[in-house]
Amino acid sequence: MIFTTKAEYGVRLLVELGRQERSAPVSLKVIAEAEALPLAYLERIVALLKRAGLVESTRGAHGGYRLARPAAEIRMDDAVLALEGVVAPMSCFVDDRVDGRVLCSHLDDGHHGCGTRLLWMRVQGGVVDALRRTTLQELVDFAAREPQIAAPVAEDGRLPLRVA
Amino acid sequence: MIFTTKAEYGVRLLVELGRQERSAPVSLKVIAEAEALPLAYLERIVALLKRAGLVESTRGAHGGYRLARPAAEIRMDDAVLALEGVVAPMSCFVDDRVDGRVLCSHLDDGHHGCGTRLLWMRVQGGVVDALRRTTLQELVDFAAREPQIAAPVAEDGRLPLRVA
DNA sequence: CTAACTCCGACCTCGTTGGTAGGATTCGCT
DNA sequence: AGCGAATCCTACCAACGAGGTCGGAGTTAG
Numbered sequence A, B: 001m002i003f004t005t006k007a008e009y010g011v012r013l014l015v016e017l018g019r020q021e022r023s024a025p026v027s028l029k030v031i032a033e034a035e036a037l038p039l040a041y042l043e044r045i046v047a048l049l050k051r052a053g054l055v056e057s058t059r060g061a062h063g064g065y066r067l068a069r070p071a072a073e074i075r076m077d078d079a080v081l082a083l084e085g086v087v088a089p090m091s092c093f094v095d096d097r098v099d100g101r102v103l104c105s106h107l108d109d110g111h112h113g114c115g116t117r118l119l120w121m122r123v124q125g126g127v128v129d130a131l132r133r134t135t136l137q138e139l140v141d142f143a144a145r146e147p148q149i150a151a152p153v154a155e156d157g158r159l160p161l162r163v164a
Numbered sequence C: 001c002t003a004a005c006t007c008c009g010a011c012c013t014c015g016t017t018g019g020t021a022g023g024a025t026t027c028g029c030t
Numbered sequence D: 001a002g003c004g005a006a007t008c009c010t011a012c013c014a015a016c017g018a019g020g021t022c023g024g025a026g027t028t029a030g
Helices: A005-019 A028-035 A039-051 A076-084 A117-132 A136-144 B005-019 B028-035 B039-051 B076-084 B117-132 B136-144
Strands: A055-058 A064-067 A093-095 A102-104 B055-058 B064-067 B093-095 B102-104
Touching: A005 A028, A005 A039, A005 A064, A005 A076, A005 A136, A028 A039, A028 A064, A039 A055, A039 A076, A076 A117, A076 A136, A117 B117, A117 B136, A136 B117, B005 B028, B005 B039, B005 B064, B005 B076, B005 B136, B028 B039, B028 B064, B039 B055, B039 B076, B076 B117, B076 B136
Parallel strands: none
Antiparallel strands: A055 A064, A093 A102, B055 B064, B093 B102
């Protein structure tokens, strides 16, 4: 699998926040129940988003989180970067920010250059591209008009954050 | 990291085979030394390529491996599929071959559909696309005209498979 | 017959993933 | 003032997969 649950849960969390665009802050407890995710784990994940400036928090009673800026201005490459760290196809890919190029550390290991570099660069390009051209707003809209397969609302007592 | 060393080593191995297009079979030992990879581990990796029909083997003395078809006809999506198994961005992605669609298992978990599906589908599309439009031949050519950073030939006693 | 190979399965070690536990701290409310 | 709801923070932990080793058995040219 390419991404871990950090990305999965983190993006889900962002989508939930995106539905309540800029209203009162939403507590993690509510989100955890709505998405059926472990609260304690979510706490650690949302910390990543906060450090990246994608999310704001207010502490104390009736506190919670909300988006730091409109969903349309949150690109998913920022989100995933914050959640997963650098997205690279192989461990030998280091992004050296000096000249902005991504290079493969196998280059300097003696023999002919790493024959796989071209491939991994294309793959990484594909991923980064897909992430960058997707905004949180799109995901929110997409989730909203999702076809409901069955039993749309909570037969197990869970509450959707919002019905539509 | 997106891919494991299986993909890395496996593709490297294919590139090495690609350089000797259809000559006598090359033994793993030679490749292992040329690429500085563990022989025993390579054995298991090449088995994956063989099962996928990308590589042929001849046993016994002076045996070894060679490409089952011309490098230009080997697409990297086949290679990576053989090496890594299905490439999916998340564990919830199952590719059900009945109708050819890729779907997310979170769809049937009650509430509103998985808000992240659109994103992961785009990402997967980007990866698969990059893999499919890259042939082994391209990698062989690319590796051949690699700029040598320094000390091109073996100061540590390792032999390049071919000087080029 | 033996050296050089491919083939195969069991085993092992280490780091990461995905959590949990337990507590501070900060605030609204009464 | 004080309680409860929330964010914050660190430490801990079990399970799993990644990456690799080992030992051997089957095959074949010289």
